[in-house]
Amino acid sequence: xxxxxxxxxxxxxxxxxxxxxxxxxxxxxxxxxxxxxxxxxxxxxxxxxxxxxxxxxxxxxxxxxxxxxxxxxxxxxxxxxxxxxxxxxxxxxxxxxxxxxxxxxxxxxxxxxxxxxxxxxxxxxxxxxxxxxxxxxxxxxxxxxxxxxxxxxxxxxxxxxxxxxxxxxxxxxxxxxxxxxxxxxxxxx
Amino acid sequence: xxxxxxxxxxxxxxxxxxxxxxxxxxxxxxxxxxxxxxxxxxxxxxxxxxxxxxxxxxxxxxxxxxxxxxxxxxxxxxxxxxxxxxxxxxxxxxxxxxxxxxxxxxxxxxxx
Numbered sequence: 001x002x003x004x005x006x007x008x009x010x011x012x013x014x015x016x017x018x019x020x021x022x023x024x025x026x027x028x029x030x031x032x033x034x035x036x037x038x039x040x041x042x043x044x045x046x047x048x049x050x051x052x053x054x055x056x057x058x059x060x061x062x063x064x065x066x067x068x069x070x071x072x073x074x075x076x077x078x079x080x081x082x083x084x085x086x087x088x089x090x091x092x093x094x095x096x097x098x099x100x101x102x103x104x105x106x107x108x109x110x111x112x113x114x115x116x117x118x119x120x121x122x123x124x125x126x127x128x129x130x131x132x133x134x135x136x137x138x139x140x141x142x143x144x145x146x147x148x149x150x151x152x153x154x155x156x157x158x159x160x161x162x163x164x165x166x167x168x169x170x171x172x173x174x175x176x177x178x179x180x181x182x183x184x185x186x187x188x189x
Numbered sequence: 190x191x192x193x194x195x196x197x198x199x200x201x202x203x204x205x206x207x208x209x210x211x212x213x214x215x216x217x218x219x220x221x222x223x224x225x226x227x228x229x230x231x232x233x234x235x236x237x238x239x240x241x242x243x244x245x246x247x248x249x250x251x252x253x254x255x256x257x258x259x260x261x262x263x264x265x266x267x268x269x270x271x272x273x274x275x276x277x278x279x280x281x282x283x284x285x286x287x288x289x290x291x292x293x294x295x296x297x298x299x300x301x
Binding site: 019022023026027028030031034040043044047048051052055114115116117118121124125127128147148149175178179182183186187 | 196199200202203204206207208209210211212213214215216219220222223226227230
């Protein structure tokens, strides 16, 4: 089914079309959310919210970008919102712990092992994901889309609605930040 | 110096640890869970149809206007009834004071 036919069928609320969309894009949406959230259950929740959003707002999709680009945008917005909410809760827990109510531990991010990593890279990737988690949002998104989703700089620019130059700058700064964080980590071992 | 070199190598190896990564799959029940969630949302939406309508500005303004008009009409009717009752009470008092209700010989037409 071509993309325009799929979109028209989705706009007519055809159930088979929606099912086809979910089958085709669930891995992409889940994997993108997982890179940012770094928790399987929560990433799955976010991925479901993405498809609900798509179902509700497909009428507004004008076809100015590729369907996958639109899906990436919704996924990133939802995942980053989720992450911000989680960070707020974490900060609130830290403040509460200062006043004697200690529930800080429950918000500590456990080590994240991406299920798609090659066996020999597992240990190092856990350290890398921890460092990625500390990057500013734009750098994190650009780095993950390039390294985890294997998107080109042009595709990342379309998703982030920016220029290729800006994406290259995000990538360069992300690598600088990561090198610095990793150096700090290995020196303290 | 050797340690520095080793550190640099380790950092680069860590940075490259995402090479060859495969996309992660969501759970087997992802789609069925999603359909259930969508159906629940749709059911919730239809049961909350009235408040949703009520929160629409056009509907809220229309309902409010109807309420105000009904109140004005009711108050107007009540005031009119009250003034009518007051004027008839005044007339009755006047009639009593001057014995206008008393029948006279002329009224009874007894003179023949």
